[in-house]
Amino acid sequence: MAEQRTHKVNRSLGGNIASFAFLLVLAGFMALPLAYVISTAFKPIDELFLYPPRFFVRNPTLDNFASLLVLMGESWVPFTRYVFNTLFVTTAGTVGHVVLASMAAFALAKHEFRGRNLMFSTIVLTLMFSGAVTQVPSYLILSRLNLIDTPLSIIIPAIQASLGLYLMRQFMTTVPDSLLESARIDGAREFRVFWSIAMPAVKPAWLTLVILTVQALWNNTSPYIYKEQLKSLPQALSQILAGGIARAGTGSAVAFLMLLVPLGAFILTQTQVIETMTTSGIKE
Amino acid sequence: MRKGMAMMRSRPILEYLRKHRAPYLLLAPYLLLFLVFTVLPVLSSMVLSLTYYNVLEAPRFIFWENYRRLLLNDEVFLIAVRNTFVFAFLTGPVSYTACLLLAWLIHDLRQGLRSVLTVVFYAPSISGAVYMIWAVMFSGDAYGYINSFLVRLGLLRDPVAWLEDPRTMLGVIILVSIWLSLGTSFLAFVAGLKGVDRDQYEAGAIDGIRNRWQELWYITLPNIRPQLMFGAVIQITAALAVADVSVNLAGFPSVDYGAHTIVTHIMDYGILRFDMGYASAIATILFLAMVGLNKLVQRLLSKVGT
Known part of the structure; x- marks a missing residue:
């Protein structure tokens, strides 16, 4: 693993110590709120009301998780419904985005056709403004298509997110043409070339698209959903947290459980995500 | 460039599309959604900004007002x-x-x-x-x-x-x-x-x-x-x-x-x-x-x- 070794030229011991100390302080700042959530999720009720407030738990308990189960049983809409809603939207949106954006990225990276450059520069342009800019017309279009208050109002916009297409297109350009050509000589149709040759070769990139979409949809709180039965897990979480300090323990328990999915997914795929980002650059 | 465009009648366009249909077909599903949910909103936002529109009545042009x-x-x-x-x-x-x-x-x-x-x-x-x-x-x-x-x-x-x-x-x-x-x-x-x-x-x-x-x-x-x-x-x-x-x-x-x-x-x-x-x-x-x-x-x- 020679390439994993760091280079040693132009480094002083003092500088190394200073930069390591700096990193530790900032890591503390970044980790503290998350540590607080995890710690609070295990606090018994008397520690939640303590004055002056204490940051870390002293007598950890699973009470908050137990009362979460009670709360789940009592809620008007079964709590499993929120879990299902979030799982459904996350899965459908992620699969749709990865497949459609990768097909488009393959065309943009590996085919010559009229309009290709226009399409790609439009994609780069859309990275330069956020969805907030288009929220008014987006609402009007969704309502014209009768999609307001349906899961599709979350899924479809997520499928056509441009960041994923951009990252995938950049990574696709590194796939050698010879690999694709040999499949074409064998008579494979272009979709088969895409699906069976190109996609396995860009596994880091599609894993990255999966991670980015899961993160976005798992935490999604759509403004276009009004029916209680269609609300998402994060929306249920904010309702629990609105119960004030008495619910702080239960709220932290939910927040802790919700955090496990995106964080776990990233930890498992970190190497591939970083590999994908190597080609993320914009060339002048 | 313009001469080329003028010479491209509908037939050569169809011919071109037929010959290069693979990339267009691969692009089409994404492009359709992208046009409706990104490009159209940006353009219609610019047009709507020149109107008075309260959703109940049809938009009325008021230009730079x-x-x-x-x-x-x-x-x-x-x-x-x-x-x-x-x-x-x-x-x-x-x-x-x-x-x-x-x-x-x-x-x-x-x-x-x-x-x-x-x-x-x-x-x-x-x-x-x-x-x-x-x-x-x-x-x-x-x-x-x-x-x-x-x-x-x-x-x-x-x-x-x-x-x-x-x-x-x-x-x-x-x-x-x-x-x-x-x-x-x-x-x-x-x-x-x-x-x-x-x-x-x-x-x-x-x-x-x-x-x-x-x-x-x-x-x-x-x-x-x-x-x-x-x-x-x-x-x-x-x-x-x-x-x-x-x-x-x-x-x-x-x-x-x-x-x-x-x-x-x-x-x-x-x-x-x-x-x-x-x-x-x-x-x-x-x-x-x-x-x-x-x-x-x-x-x-x-x-x-x-």
Whole structure:
């Protein structure tokens, strides 16, 4: 693993110590709120009301998780419904985005056709403004298509997110043409070339698209959903947290459980995500 | 060029499409959704900004009236612009520098430690609603951790209502946003640094580069310029779109509009008042500001290391 070794030229011991100390302080700042959530999720009720407030738990308990189960049983809409809603939207949106954006990225990276450059520069342009800019017309279009208050109002916009297409297109350009050509000589149709040759070769990139979409949809709180039965897990979480300090323990328990999915997914795929980002650059 | 276009009658176009149908077919499903949910909204926002439209009646053209009202008669918009720019010019550069600096510092570490710190720095940006915990930290009563801590240290006599006081709320939102901002750009920088050829550093040392800062400017940064460009786009866009953190921590609308931003101004007119034409005019100005600032920064970044 020679390439994993760091280079040693132009480094002083003092500088190394200073930069390591700096990193530790900032890591503390970044980790503290998350540590607080995890710690609070295990606090018994008397520690939640303590004055002056204490940051870390002293007598950890699973009470908050137990009362979460009670709360789940009592809620008007079964709590499993929120879990299902979030799982459904996350899965459908992620699969749709990865497949459609990768097909488009393959065309943009590996085919010559009229309009290709226009399409790609439009994609780069859309990275330069956020969805907030288009929220008014987006609402009007969704309502014209009768999609307001349906899961599709979350899924479809997520499928056509441009960041994923951009990252995938950049990574696709590194796939050698010879690999694709040999499949074409064998008579494979272009979709088969895409699906069976190109996609396995860009596994880091599609894993990255999966991670980015899961993160976005798992935490999604759509403004276009009004029916209680269609609300998402994060929306249920904010309702629990609105119960004030008495619910702080239960709220932290939910927040802790919700955090496990995106964080776990990233930890498992970190190497591939970083590999994908190597080609993320914009060339002048 | 024009001659070529004139000669392309419908038949050659069909012929061209038939011969090149593979890329068009692969592109089509995505393109359809992209046109309807990204391109159409941008264009219709520009058109709607020239109309009065309350959803119930058909849009009525009033041309520049929305822009005139916005720029000359809307004091709250000016507050929103000021807040957004204060916010963007603090969080944007700070978070961009932090992404780069941290990626650069952890690059010198061993593989295992580097992976752990990457997760620690990246985790807040993917933690969803967990940032609401900052509301507990900055809670206005003596139960708030920050207040409790500062009172015990003797730095404060009375608890500060951080999120209710218009003088402090923007500061808290800036802090929380920086905490949330080590996202995609940070990963792009981590990856970019990994891709720099090590031989260049050794060659640089022979050529007279004496310390890590010279090395950063003359070797590292020029090598990762494409990632620097990409990261800038992501950070600028996010910085100007600030809204969620403001709404969830300071409320909507915030006290005395202390945390009102351009995006919350769009929400005010689009969602609450149903004045879609006016909201679109605000959105169009934001669109131009985002794209304009991005293009400007791209031009500056192309000079890095020269």
